[in-house]
Amino acid sequence: MKRKLISTLLAMSMVLGMAACGNNDEPASNSADGSASEEESQESTPADDGGEESQSAEDEGEDAEESAQKGGFEDVITIVADSDGDPFSWDPTSDKMAKYIEENFGIAFQQSETNYYNNDFSVLQLAATDGALPKVFAADILYYPEEITQFIPEEFVAEIPESLLEKYPLTKALLENDAVSQTVRGMYDGYYFLPKPDSADPNIYKAERKGIFIRTDWLEKLNLEVPTTWEEFYNVAHAFTHDDPDGNGVDDTFGLTGDGMGTLRYFFSSTGISNRYWNRDADGNWFFGAMDDSNIEILEWLRKMYEDGSIDPDFGGIKWEDGLKTFSSNRAGMCLRNAGADWINGVAVKYYGAANEGINPFDRLGLIPALALKDGDTPRMDGYTSCMVATMFSEDITEEEMDRFLNFYEYLLSDEGKYMRMGFEGEDWERDADGNIKLIRDENGNSTAMSVKYPCSTVTHWPSWGFELAAYENVEYFDEYNDETKALNAEACAIRNQDPVWPEIGPMLIDDTVVTDITSFAFGSEYWQIITGTEPVADMFADMKQRAIDSGYNDAVEAIAQYAQQYGW
Numbered sequence: 001m002k003r004k005l006i007s008t009l010l011a012m013s014m015v016l017g018m019a020a021c022g023n024n025d026e027p028a029s030n031s032a033d034g035s036a037s038e039e040e041s042q043e044s045t046p047a048d049d050g051g052e053e054s055q056s057a058e059d060e061g062e063d064a065e066e067s068a069q070k071g072g073f074e075d076v077i078t079i080v081a082d083s084d085g086d087p088f089s090w091d092p093t094s095d096k097m098a099k100y101i102e103e104n105f106g107i108a109f110q111q112s113e114t115n116y117y118n119n120d121f122s123v124l125q126l127a128a129t130d131g132a133l134p135k136v137f138a139a140d141i142l143y144y145p146e147e148i149t150q151f152i153p154e155e156f157v158a159e160i161p162e163s164l165l166e167k168y169p170l171t172k173a174l175l176e177n178d179a180v181s182q183t184v185r186g187m188y189d190g191y192y193f194l195p196k197p198d199s200a201d202p203n204i205y206k207a208e209r210k211g212i213f214i215r216t217d218w219l220e221k222l223n224l225e226v227p228t229t230w231e232e233f234y235n236v237a238h239a240f241t242h243d244d245p246d247g248n249g250v251d252d253t254f255g256l257t258g259d260g261m262g263t264l265r266y267f268f269s270s271t272g273i274s275n276r277y278w279n280r281d282a283d284g285n286w287f288f289g290a291m292d293d294s295n296i297e298i299l300e301w302l303r304k305m306y307e308d309g310s311i312d313p314d315f316g317g318i319k320w321e322d323g324l325k326t327f328s329s330n331r332a333g334m335c336l337r338n339a340g341a342d343w344i345n346g347v348a349v350k351y352y353g354a355a356n357e358g359i360n361p362f363d364r365l366g367l368i369p370a371l372a373l374k375d376g377d378t379p380r381m382d383g384y385t386s387c388m389v390a391t392m393f394s395e396d397i398t399e400e401e402m403d404r405f406l407n408f409y410e411y412l413l414s415d416e417g418k419y420m421r422m423g424f425e426g427e428d429w430e431r432d433a434d435g436n437i438k439l440i441r442d443e444n445g446n447s448t449a450m451s452v453k454y455p456c457s458t459v460t461h462w463p464s465w466g467f468e469l470a471a472y473e474n475v476e477y478f479d480e481y482n483d484e485t486k487a488l489n490a491e492a493c494a495i496r497n498q499d500p501v502w503p504e505i506g507p508m509l510i511d512d513t514v515v516t517d518i519t520s521f522a523f524g525s526e527y528w529q530i531i532t533g534t535e536p537v538a539d540m541f542a543d544m545k546q547r548a549i550d551s552g553y554n555d556a557v558e559a560i561a562q563y564a565q566q567y568g569w
């Protein structure tokens with residue numbers, strides 16, 4: 001992800017309103033794909049708000065092999081492009097993957113100068129106003145809604161004709177299942193981008209990939225279970241702090257560390273409200289989740305934890321590396337962090353495992369994937385709405401070029417094509433008799449370093465950041481603890497996916513100062529002040545709300561209501 005963005009977003013990570021894909025950081029280890037994005041993020045909700053299952057990946061895959069044309073192109077079209085990944089280079093004489101794409105899909109890609117991965121969005125915006133956009137480019141629409149609110153009405157980008165989409169059922173299904181695409185279609189009456197979600201398979205991560213890593217060996221020692229409610233969470237944190245879970249006779253441990261309120265607020269969706277985003281009540285009124293009084297109950301539990309000394313005193317402003325360091329040094333029993341398959345493996349191997357040699361980290365680590373408000377309630381996590389990258393076409397792309405690109409994109413979505421991001425079958429990976437994908441390793445045990453062996457390989461990344469491959473249980477993806485990682489991830493997803501809390505998409509796409517000005521109101525640090533405060537939680541919460549209203553909250557609500565009326569949200 002974009003390095004410059006990271007600092008900006010860290011500064012913004014506790015703000016209201018925007019998609020706030022902040023707290024972006026170094027990806028966890030990822031053996032098969034050097035460019036895994038780690039986005040604290042949002043992701044495509046099914047357009048129907050999650051009510052219906054979409055077609056399974058397998059079914060779609062079978063259709064795809066017929067829908068994408070492979071081979072039979074008489075010429076090679078060169079398309080200037082940007083994939084929102086490491087800049088690629090293109091040399092079919094030395095890069096087998098580039099050669100393969102030219103031969104089978106009739107495309108040669110040329111890396112654009114806009115190079116969004118390493119440049120500010122302003123470079124892309126300038127190219128847009130100069131009529132110099134690359135034919136294909138990708139950038140984060142939820143960071144930069146201008147891509148929608150400016151690029152589409154000013155006709156910097158081309159509409160994707162529905163007649164073309166008819167040829168590509170997987171691509172069409174992806175658009176139809178993507179809530180952001182559907183919201184934009186409702187606003188501008190057409191498809192103007194291809195979504196690049198974190199996972200091309202919407203059935204894996206229906207909810208945000210957040211988790212609280214927990215020491216299961218400590219739980220066992222104290223005869224406790226992995227907590228599922230806020231009260232149990234409180235009790236476990238208390239026991240980890242006061243009951244000597246490591247059994248050394250010294251009072252030297254505590255309950256919770258992690259990466260701060262920005263992530264913890266995802267767990268507030270136990271209330272049924274998305275704390276970090278805009279919501280609508282039963283009467284259709286818009287409200288920002290962090291303003292809702294239902295949060296008081298959770299803040300009360302956290303206040304008690306703070307008073308007990310069972311939450312890291314630096315939690316409010318902690319950096320994720322420091323939280324992981326504390327956790328890995330066996331001082332804290334729980335650690336809040338991103339927790340998709342990639343991060344589960346990263347925490348277990350790169351952090352906990354590296355600091356505790358000679359043990360299997362999965363003998364000690366479990367995961368709290370979501371919490372329920374009360375006993376008997378379903379644990380809930382925010383629905384995954386994508387910190388999503390949009391792949392767009394410049395207005396001067398020809399229909400033939402777009403068709404050629406869409407054909408390649410369709411192939412990448414197919415069951416065969418999606419494994420191209422792991423290289424080639426028989427060379428970089430192989431399929432065993434049971435259909436499991438295994439990495440082919442050299443005598444030192446190393447699998448293919450994609451960006452080294454195939455310098456063009458980021459051109460296979462348009463359909464997603466590849467998190468589906470990290471999650472699929474039948475795909476070997478990690479060098480260490482592959483099976484343990486996938487099993488724990490699947491267990492966590494099964495809980496989070498039960499009943500995600502879906503935030504509203506429309507307000508994420510608003511580019512209006514009345515709404516964005518209120519983003520300077522820092523709910524994360526306000527919440528931390530309440531947790532660490534001495535006045536009653538409810539009083540401090542009411543005081544916070546009043547100050548948010550004084551800084552323009554009601555105007556933002558009204559503006560959103562107007563946009564909602566205009567666009568039919």
Ligand SMILES: [Ca+2]
Binds near residue numbers: 245247248249
């Ligand atoms: Ca101890």
